[in-house]
Amino acid sequence: MLHTVNKSPTERNTLESCLKHVNKGSVVLLIEDGVYGALKGTTSTKMVEQALKNFPIYALYPDIEARGMQDRVIDGIKLVDYSGFVELAAEHSSVQSWL
Amino acid sequence: MSEATGGIHMEEGGGGKIKKFLYLNRKAPYGTIYALESLEVVLIAAAFDQDVSLAFIDDGVYQIVKGQHTKGIDVKNFSPTFRALEGYDIEKLYVEKESMEARSLKETDFLVPVKVVNAAEMADIMQSQDVVLSF
Numbered sequence: 001m002l003h004t005v006n007k008s009p010t011e012r013n014t015l016e017s018c019l020k021h022v023n024k025g026s027v028v029l030l031i032e033d034g035v036y037g038a039l040k041g042t043t044s045t046k047m048v049e050q051a052l053k054n055f056p057i058y059a060l061y062p063d064i065e066a067r068g069m070q071d072r073v074i075d076g077i078k079l080v081d082y083s084g085f086v087e088l089a090a091e092h093s094s095v096q097s098w099l
Numbered sequence: 100m101s102e103a104t105g106g107i108h109m110e111e112g113g114g115g116k117i118k119k120f121l122y123l124n125r126k127a128p129y130g131t132i133y134a135l136e137s138l139e140v141v142l143i144a145a146a147f148d149q150d151v152s153l154a155f156i157d158d159g160v161y162q163i164v165k166g167q168h169t170k171g172i173d174v175k176n177f178s179p180t181f182r183a184l185e186g187y188d189i190e191k192l193y194v195e196k197e198s199m200e201a202r203s204l205k206e207t208d209f210l211v212p213v214k215v216v217n218a219a220e221m222a223d224i225m226q227s228q229d230v231v232l233s234f
Contacts, residue, residue, distance in 0.1 A: 008127050008158050010201065033130030036161070041203025062171025066129055068164040068178075072203070081171075 001026040002092040005034040006099065009044035016044075018098045019051045029080070029088055030059040038064065039072045052076045060085060118229040119150045124159035126234060128178070129169070134162045135177050137234035142180075145187035152191040152228070153184075154221060155213070156198045159234075163192075165210045181211045195221050 003022055007014040015030075015037045022028060028051070030038050037044055038059040051057060052074070061079040064070055073079065080088065089095055122141050126133040144151065155163060162178070169176040184190070192213045199205070199215065206215055216224065225231055 006130070008130065011127070011158050033127050033158075036127065036158070036202075039203065043201050063129075066167060066169040066172045066174065066176070067127070067161060068166035068168070070166065070168075 002088050002095045003028045004095065004097050005030050005037065006032040006097070008033040008036040009047075010036065010042070014098045016047065019047060022051070022055050024055070027055055027088065027092070028057045029085065030057065030063075030077075031085070032060075032063055035059050035063045035067065035069065038074055038077045039069060040074050041072070045074060048074060049076070058084070058088065117148065117150050119227065120144065120152070121225060121228040121231045122151070122153045123225070123231055123233045124153065124155050124162055125157040127158040127161040128167070129172065129174055133234045134159070135175075137232075138177055138180055140232065140234075141184070141189065142187070145184075145189060151189045152193065152224065153189065154193045154195070154224065156195040156221065158198075160194055160198045160202060160204060163194075163209045163211055163213070164204065165208055178210060184211070193221065193224060 003018050003026060005015050005018050005028065009015040015034065018028060037048055048057065056078060058078045058080050059073065061081055064073060122137055124134060124137050128134040141153065163181055167176050167178045192211060194213045194215050196215050196217045
């Protein structure tokens with residue numbers, strides 16, 4: 001399953017809840033304000049780094065760049081563009097959008 | 100006059116009392132429309148010669164981060180507009196220290212000069228206003 005998260009972790013608990021509900025073989029993609037969850041040195045960094053040990057986390061690069069966060073992404077988070085987003089959606093049997 | 104200002108009584112240079120307006124920004128840019136709408140209202144209100152301050156707390160601090168490039172998401176990059184505020188005599192921009200630090204941001208990461216204040220100081224700034232507009 002592909003999980004997408006589009007809310008900032010410092011505004012909603014969406015990312016926290018999502019990360020608790022990811023099974024083996026599933027992946028997480030951070031989009032829109034969700035990309036703030038991909039950053040180093042924030043209050044959610046530890047939680048995300050811990051999650052990275054168990055499943056891959058991707059972030060949509062155009063959303064990172066729009067917010068000026070291009071030099072702040074946690075090592076190990078994979079950056080994708082829109083066609084990468086489409087590929088992830090096609091690779092997985094279902095998509096769960098955390099809102 | 101009150102029709103154009105949404106019921107807020109303002110007199111342009113007419114000797115009316117100058118009020119202190121604070122625009123409180125708590126939302127990240129682009130994910131919602133709040134940040135852009137706030138800036139639009141600030142620019143409109145700038146025409147009325149009031150005492151205007153902007154505050155950035157919580158995710159609002161992300162609005163004024165340098166290096167925003169929005170071509171990839173096909174949305175207008177409004178961050179350069181913050182630099183134009185000085186031209187409208189809007190020079191009081193406050194950033195809350197706690198919000199900034201929770202996001203690993205430094206004063207040098209912002210695209211305009213700001214005054215960094217702690218939460219208690221921000222509370223005093225809010226208290227001293229005639230009007231607080233929250234976005």
